[in-house]
Amino acid sequence: MNYTPNAITVGVGDLKITQAPNVLKTLLGSCIGIVLHDPVNKIGGLLHIMLPKKNGKDLKITKYADPGLPYFISHIVTNAGALRGTLYAKIFGGAKMFETNGMLNIGESNEREVRRILKEEGIKIVASRTGGTKGYNIAFDTHTGDVTCRIFGETVNIY
């Protein structure tokens, strides 16, 4: 098959959903990147959250694991046509970066909340790489479901 995938970059607090052969990519520090993939229809999405819970202000919900992740799951099924029963997740990021303004361990809090929500929603995490103190460069191939991950200073791994 010949195809030229489009690479779509996802920023902080953003959600992008697309289908094969496109690739979704992002850089992660203390934020968590959540990949959802429907391997049957080859539809996938990447949500880049920065905080565990919404703080009551009228801000973009995709910045938060709660309610951003439930929104992501609902959206990929209802609007993008993914099959709920085939969805699986991969999670990355949550590093402990600069210590600013009491945001120590925000990465861990983000990861905890993401795992809690995915468990509640009945979506299995089939791969994850989190923690550490360096940034993550990830690229999610919606055709294969593979996530290529290179942590700063380390070699490339495929999850």
Added chain:
Amino acid sequence: MDITQEGMKVVEIISRLSIDRASRALSKILRTGAKISLSKAYIADLSETTAKMNEDLREMTGVMVSFKGNVSCQLLFMMPVTGSFILTDLFLRQPTGTTKEYSEFTESVVQELGNILASHISNALVSDFDAKLLPQPPQVHNDYAGVMFSNLVLEQGMTDDKLLLLETQFEICKTELECYLFLVPEMTSFGKLLDNIGVNV
């Protein structure tokens, strides 16, 4: 939060004055012509700006400084890792090319330069605009440029989907060193500063 056109002009003036002081301090400490100039000040969308910066996979050395007081602000000073070797040589008054690998020395130099830049910027705001601003201990980090930038805007992103971003251009004489200095003032507190000096925000 939005800032009026008049407010943005004042932001630019305030930024130029404080960055100019930092520029002169840097020239003095490096004993070479160093010029930092404000290239733009604008309100940016958090997701769009970070998506753009996420394209930048260069490996950088950076120092982040938080300012606390009645104006909160984050500063990020970063350069390619190899650039930090040039800065180290300039700082230590040794021939360029002497420093060949990243070490505790390089980290100390970057940290100290961050300290100097932060102090002069905050001094300008304190003396000229009656702000109460205290730089916190600088933190040095090596990482992808996009990751450093995302961390810079994290605090502002907790309270707003937009951020006030000040970008600068760096020129250091006789070197091809690329440095970047970003300032992200916390918009509400910065708005109060502008209010205090009689600017319609």
